[in-house]
Amino acid sequence: MTLRLPVFLLALLMFFAPLASADELEAQANELIKRALASSLSYELTESLTTEIGPRLAGSAAEARARAWAVRNFESLGFDKIHIETFDMKGWERGQISIQVGAPYTQPLMGTALGKSVGTPVGGITAPVVRFADYAALLAADDDALTGKIAFIDGGMVRTQDGSGYGAAGLRRRVGAYEAAKRGAIGLLIRSVGTSHHRNPHTGGTSYRKGTPPIPAAALSNPDADQLARLMVLKPDLSIHFTQTSRFIGTVQSGNVIAEIPGSEFPDEVVLIAAHLDSWDNSPGVQDDGVGVGIVMAAAKLIQDFGQPKRTIRVVLFGAEEVGLYGAFEYVRAHQAAGDFDQIMMVTESDFGAGRVWRMDTGISKNDEAKADRIQLVLAPLGVTKGKRTASGGSDVSALTRAGAPAISLVQNGWNYFDLHHTPDDTLDKIDRSDVAQNTAVYAAYTWMVANIEGGFHPPEK
Numbered sequence: 001m002t003l004r005l006p007v008f009l010l011a012l013l014m015f016f017a018p019l020a021s022a023d024e025l026e027a028q029a030n031e032l033i034k035r036a037l038a039s040s041l042s043y044e045l046t047e048s049l050t051t052e053i054g055p056r057l058a059g060s061a062a063e064a065r066a067r068a069w070a071v072r073n074f075e076s077l078g079f080d081k082i083h084i085e086t087f088d089m090k091g092w093e094r095g096q097i098s099i100q101v102g103a104p105y106t107q108p109l110m111g112t113a114l115g116k117s118v119g120t121p122v123g124g125i126t127a128p129v130v131r132f133a134d135y136a137a138l139l140a141a142d143d144d145a146l147t148g149k150i151a152f153i154d155g156g157m158v159r160t161q162d163g164s165g166y167g168a169a170g171l172r173r174r175v176g177a178y179e180a181a182k183r184g185a186i187g188l189l190i191r192s193v194g195t196s197h198h199r200n201p202h203t204g205g206t207s208y209r210k211g212t213p214p215i216p217a218a219a220l221s222n223p224d225a226d227q228l229a230r231l232m233v234l235k236p237d238l239s240i241h242f243t244q245t246s247r248f249i250g251t252v253q254s255g256n257v258i259a260e261i262p263g264s265e266f267p268d269e270v271v272l273i274a275a276h277l278d279s280w281d282n283s284p285g286v287q288d289d290g291v292g293v294g295i296v297m298a299a300a301k302l303i304q305d306f307g308q309p310k311r312t313i314r315v316v317l318f319g320a321e322e323v324g325l326y327g328a329f330e331y332v333r334a335h336q337a338a339g340d341f342d343q344i345m346m347v348t349e350s351d352f353g354a355g356r357v358w359r360m361d362t363g364i365s366k367n368d369e370a371k372a373d374r375i376q377l378v379l380a381p382l383g384v385t386k387g388k389r390t391a392s393g394g395s396d397v398s399a400l401t402r403a404g405a406p407a408i409s410l411v412q413n414g415w416n417y418f419d420l421h422h423t424p425d426d427t428l429d430k431i432d433r434s435d436v437a438q439n440t441a442v443y444a445a446y447t448w449m450v451a452n453i454e455g456g457f458h459p460p461e462k
């Protein structure tokens, strides 16, 4: 006994030595990482949402069921101030589509309506197709180059780890309909904005502008776009019969679901972590963005079980992101009107699939960079490197940063993201449990440190 006691004390000292020497906040964050890596809660929430609700189109009955799902789960996890902030929006439905190549190469092509596209007149349109190698080639065309024609905007998409190929490739989808209509086109087909080789077309929002007629717009799958390009070499004046019944359906309701862990010392300083609850209607929306919902809910729950943060942690599950960040803009509007928008001390959103977080970008005051570096060092063993200083927070959160909120982006590996993005293939079998746990660990440790770090964070200098 007399011999064993010093040995026991020595062991005890050795065990606590690293804890005592490291900063308390870092030690706490490391403990959260350990717990998150051992937890499957984020995966279970993702599975539950995407299985029980399935596709969750903005403004649909399914999106309303997803809000009820979120409230129910926030309640059972023991969150505070759970509520829904609803808003009205213009509803849209996809309808049916048929794209038929005319003689002598008569055959169908696989396509899908772009989100918020109008339909064709009843009976469809039949017109010659004009192909543009990419969006820039369309911009170079004359004002009346497409009178009475269907425009086909081809072009690739560069596969990248950080998703940077999406911005340029996405132009043909986002504003192609307007540029084609301006030149007289009566319909638009685009090559899918995606890196897949399967025959699932990638949907995604398009837009119109006042002064030009809204024209029906659809995406072809990548192999079908290849096929059309080959057919047009054989017959440059090839015509297509295009029928689409997508349409707007009047006013519908969407909403943001909000839950909190109240802060102990600075309850009016809010650390906001977000994801979006809606998805497109053509898949259960697992990587976009069911898994983001699972990650931020589980990270907050791990924190709640760990201890009360000094600042308030607010989880926001935005509605109607895919159709134009409606939920995020509504959040800014409502909270600016209420006078509490400036309580947001940091915003971060998980909306880039289930790949591992590998980089931390900041959009904060220069004076706070050392604090961000401190957090990044804790995340480094999880594979997170120091990134750019120009973070806008991505998707929904960009609406909040434009309104002045500081942001940090936890950038995920998106190498495979655009193989599945906005296609029927965005299903649960495509995500990896250990990758989801890594994301949750990053979010838990990061959010805890932001919510407790001395001095907090401030918006970037203008």
Ligand SMILES: [Zn+2]
Residues within 6 Å of the ligand: 276, 288, 289, 321, 351, 395
């Ligand atoms: Zn998304």
